[in-house]
Amino acid sequence: xxxxxxxxKHLVMGMTNKKSLKxxxxxxxxxxxxxxxxxxxxxELMFVYSYEKLSINESVxxxxxxxxxxxxxxxxxxxxxxxEDSALYLCASSQWFGAGQxxxxxxxxxxxxxxxxxxx
Amino acid sequence: SQxxxxxxxxxxxxxxxxxxxxxxxxxxxxxxQWYRQNSGRGLVxxxxxxxxxxxxxSGRLRVTLDTSKKSSSLLITASRAADTASYFCATDGSGxxxxxxxxxxxxxxxxxx
Numbered sequence: 067x068x069x070x071x072x073x074x075k076h077l078v079m080g081m082t083n084k085k086s087l088k089x090x091x092x093x094x095x096x097x098x099x100x101x102x103x104x105x106x107x108x109x110e111l112m113f114v115y116s117y118e119k120l121s122i123n124e125s126v127x128x129x130x131x132x133x134x135x136x137x138x139x140x141x142x143x144x145x146x147x148x149x150e151d152s153a154l155y156l157c158a159s160s161q162w163f164g165a166g167q168x169x170x171x172x173x174x175x176x177x178x179x180x181x182x183x184x185x186x
Numbered sequence: 187s188q189x190x191x192x193x194x195x196x197x198x199x200x201x202x203x204x205x206x207x208x209x210x211x212x213x214x215x216x217x218x219q220w221y222r223q224n225s226g227r228g229l230v231x232x233x234x235x236x237x238x239x240x241x242x243x244s245g246r247l248r249v250t251l252d253t254s255k256k257s258s259s260l261l262i263t264a265s266r267a268a269d270t271a272s273y274f275c276a277t278d279g280s281g282x283x284x285x286x287x288x289x290x291x292x293x294x295x296x297x298x299x
Contacts, residue, residue, distance in 0.1 A: 070228070106292075107291075107292075108290060109229065109289050110289075122286060156228055156229070158228075175229075177228035177229040177230070180226070180228050
């Protein structure tokens, strides 16, 4: 199974709502990622989890709260979002070789189809 | 920022023609990857080229890497309508942050019949 699944596909929420995005993979990957992508722009990294621990937070506002309950699941909890947070949210996973691996590093990332989020 | 610049921003060709996209980046890399994204969908990995490689082929794809110029190119030969998509290069930083990819600005390719 080489698929990354994301739910929901579309989400519309108000600025006072609390919602969650979910991501799942069964490839045995120990690195999982959240990206945010605005229209006609490249994906921007938000968070990286390795071995279920948060390893990179790209200075993301606290209204976005990631969670990695186990090696297959990744959640993104949303609270008090702003209209400018409307975007496509992409989850990805990859093998993890860690730091200092030089030419042996190999981090092809497998992406899910994304959740299209609209904040009203 | 490590973000790469890609050119052209948009490219329109006819089916059967070749398409070439270029990517430039700023700092040392372990490897460079190319991804494709159909409109509003997730990204699909196309090819990875390591910093000690100069050229790589995969089917109709040919990627070159010139680390002295910090640039890469993606050539799609004999293009098809199904190749219509956005193409992004992505670099990973050398020296320990192997898992963090930074994507270039992308090239939107339109292949017409």
